[in-house]
Amino acid sequence: MLELAVKGDKKYWSWVVALLAVIGGAFLIYLWQLKFGLGITGMSRDVSWGFYIANFTYLVGVAAGGVMVVLPYYLHDYKAYGRITVLGEFLAIGAIVMCLLFIIVDLGQPMRILNVWLYPTPHSVLFWDTIVLNGYLFLNIVVGWNVLEAERNNVHYQAWLKPFIYISIPWAVSIHTVTAYLYCGLPGRGFWLTAILAPRFLASAFAAGPALLILLCLFVRKVSRFDPGREQIQSLAKTVAYAICINVFFFLCEVFVAFYSNIPEHMDHLKYLFAGLHGHGLLVPWMWASLILMVVGIIMTVTPLTRKNETTLACACVAIIVGTWIDKGLGMISGGFVPNPLHQVNEYAPTLPEIGITIGVYAAGALVLTILYKIAVGVKEEVRA
Amino acid sequence: MDSSRRSVLKFFGLTALGLASRPVFNAFATEHGHSAMHFEKGAKALKAKQWAMVIDTRKFESADELEPIIEACNKAHNIPQFENKNHEIKWIWETEYHNAFPQSPNRFLSEEAEQRPYLVLCNHCENPPCCRACPTQATFKRESDGIVIMDFHRCIGCRFCMAACPFGSRSFNFRDPRPFIPELNKDYPTRMKGVVEKCNFCAERLAKGLEPACVEASEGAIVFGDLYDPESEVRKLLRENYTIRRKQSLGTEPCVYYIV
Numbered sequence: 203m204l205e206l207a208v209k210g211d212k213k214y215w216s217w218v219v220a221l222l223a224v225i226g227g228a229f230l231i232y233l234w235q236l237k238f239g240l241g242i243t244g245m246s247r248d249v250s251w252g253f254y255i256a257n258f259t260y261l262v263g264v265a266a267g268g269v270m271v272v273l274p275y276y277l278h279d280y281k282a283y284g285r286i287t288v289l290g291e292f293l294a295i296g297a298i299v300m301c302l303l304f305i306i307v308d309l310g311q312p313m314r315i316l317n318v319w320l321y322p323t324p325h326s327v328l329f330w331d332t333i334v335l336n337g338y339l340f341l342n343i344v345v346g347w348n349v350l351e352a353e354r355n356n357v358h359y360q361a362w363l364k365p366f367i368y369i370s371i372p373w374a375v376s377i378h379t380v381t382a383y384l385y386c387g388l389p390g391r392g393f394w395l396t397a398i399l400a401p402r403f404l405a406s407a408f409a410a411g412p413a414l415l416i417l418l419c420l421f422v423r424k425v426s427r428f429d430p431g432r433e434q435i436q437s438l439a440k441t442v443a444y445a446i447c448i449n450v451f452f453f454l455c456e457v458f459v460a461f462y463s464n465i466p467e468h469m470d471h472l473k474y475l476f477a478g479l480h481g482h483g484l485l486v487p488w489m490w491a492s493l494i495l496m497v498v499g500i501i502m503t504v505t506p507l508t509r510k511n512e513t514t515l516a517c518a519c520v521a522i523i524v525g526t527w528i529d530k531g532l533g534m535i536s537g538g539f540v541p542n543p544l545h546q547v548n549e550y551a552p553t554l555p556e557i558g559i560t561i562g563v564y565a566a567g568a569l570v571l572t573i574l575y576k577i578a579v580g581v582k583e584e585v586r587a
Numbered sequence: 588m589d590s591s592r593r594s595v596l597k598f599f600g601l602t603a604l605g606l607a608s609r610p611v612f613n614a615f616a617t618e619h620g621h622s623a624m625h626f627e628k629g630a631k632a633l634k635a636k637q638w639a640m641v642i643d644t645r646k647f648e649s650a651d652e653l654e655p656i657i658e659a660c661n662k663a664h665n666i667p668q669f670e671n672k673n674h675e676i677k678w679i680w681e682t683e684y685h686n687a688f689p690q691s692p693n694r695f696l697s698e699e700a701e702q703r704p705y706l707v708l709c710n711h712c713e714n715p716p717c718c719r720a721c722p723t724q725a726t727f728k729r730e731s732d733g734i735v736i737m738d739f740h741r742c743i744g745c746r747f748c749m750a751a752c753p754f755g756s757r758s759f760n761f762r763d764p765r766p767f768i769p770e771l772n773k774d775y776p777t778r779m780k781g782v783v784e785k786c787n788f789c790a791e792r793l794a795k796g797l798e799p800a801c802v803e804a805s806e807g808a809i810v811f812g813d814l815y816d817p818e819s820e821v822r823k824l825l826r827e828n829y830t831i832r833r834k835q836s837l838g839t840e841p842c843v844y845y846i847v
Contacts, residue, residue: 222779246672247676251750308745310783311779317725321724323721384747390753543753
């Protein structure tokens with residue numbers, strides 16, 4: 203099927219070349235980081251994880267979100283999703299590729315990365331995270347590719363795929379659960395030390411992932427002869443509506459517990475994010491923007507009028523994607539590190555090179571996604587022709 | 588035919604040679620890799636079940652008095668001095684009461700106790716969360732004496748241990764530290780960029796029968812000894828004085844005690 207990826211018009215190729223150029227530029231910055239060290243980023247002794255790990259966390263959610271089409275189709279036999287499951291699976295592949303790249307660019311000694319498997323350490327959550335992420339990547343490649351190929355050949359997919367499909371469903375939940383456990387099992391980090399962190403991560407994942415999928419479906423319909431379908435998009439929109447409501451609800455639960463219990467260690471991080479602490483409040487406007495965007499997303503996806511209109515739905519999806527990205531990408535990681543364990547406030551902001559490398563990783567993910575979607579859409583067009 | 592047999596023999600010969608030489612290479616590898624970090628314990632080495640420290644904060648009045656103690660550590664361990672605060676490396680440093688003990692900043696404390704400078708360092712916890720977090724066992728609790736120690740050669744620089752430490756005791760080499768070491772001490776290795784480091788209770792000095800550098804420089808204000816030896820000086824001080832530890836409620840069991 204790979205041949206479908208090299209048969210494109212001028213627009214397709216310019217897009218691919220543009221992505222390659224961005225990746226190339228970012229790679230040069232990465233070489234600089236490799237030479238100098240992570241000192242070219244905004245990270246510090248106090249905020250020792252920054253933009254890379256934050257985007258990693260967000261994209262694990264996008265990857266897990268793919269399961270929101272896989273589950274109804276394979277478990278509930280919701281036939282309509284048959285048209286777009288492969289789009290969900292391929293989105294997951296693109297997202298996981300970015301996750302793995304973010305982990306690599308965040309390492310101080312990336313050439314030693316295999317130490318994680320040379321010295322397997324079951325008591326480290328990071329060890330398990332590498333297993334679930336790589337496993338999920340493998341499952342989606344195997345399932346997505348073979349099901350698409352079967353569709354192209356007009357046959358039912360192979361029977362041996364069934365167990366892989368069923369395993370991939372809880373596996374999707376596991377990737378974001380384990381990623382949340384990276385944070386919520388650490389003593390002395392009050393902001394993360396909450397049992398609701400994994401469910402909250404999943405809620406935001408099931409909002410952001412399908413929201414992105416809706417935008418991709420609308421885009422595919424616009425640029426190709428394959429229509430993912432109105433019913434499919436509307437069903438996804440309902441998933442997004444539920445998930446974003448639950449996400450904001452979980453957040454409010456956090457706020458209640460922190461402030462009603464009145465325990466300083468739990469309150470201080472939220473205070474820092476939403477009001478500023480000891481005169482430091484770099485993230486305050488961002489956090490409020492995030493909350494407003496998520497509330498706007500709720501209103502627009504819950505109201506039938508704006509949900510059924512695909513233009514307003516697209517706007518709602520953008521609001522939700524940006525809102526959850528700020529929440530997880532900017533607030534969640536910095537918020538947990540500020541104030542530091544000695545209760546001092548040292549703020550973090552990403553530097554330009556750091557943002558450049560981040561954009562490069564996103565471009566690499568976009569390239570993988572472009573190629574995979576080109577293939578998927580090519581097959582769909584062929585089958586329907 | 589002949590030439591091919593010769594080449595096969597050559598191949599097996601070289602393979603055998605390769606396999607036979609492996610132990611030799613291993614020996615070399617250890618020489619230059621691991622044992623650079625592993626300090627052989629001498630006959631005079633100090634031993635304990637779990638090393639612990641008692642800091643008598645009453646003996647310090649101003650930050651100036653802590654200066655030589657911190658300096659002794661910096662010198663002994665080739666700690667670089669950076670201008671950029673983000674890149675800072677600290678093994679032992681001075682802080683205020685409410686920063687050292689953020690969970691129990693008693694109000695209306697005696698002014699003298701509140702103004703006092705406090706030394707903070709790795710607590711060498713009995714249940715270290717950093718060792719639990721490390722995905723490569725590059726940081727681990729040494730079974731022989733309970734020191735939480737680092738293998739700088741194995742660390743991949745993921746910084747999970749820094750997130751896991753509730754005391755902010757760990758530092759990361761955000762850039763090559765070597766040009767920023769004021770005075771090189773050849774008895775202790777320098778680090779490279781991209782790895783985490785922290786206080787090691789002077790494992791390299793204990794192996795030679797010496798007390799930690801900070802203890803030596805403190806002129807009696809810091810006492811070091813075996814927590815599980817009832818006769819040790821540490822235990823004597825714990826028996827005779829009211830002591831506190833940092834963030835006790837987290838259950839990590841810090842091994843640095845403070846007489847306040």
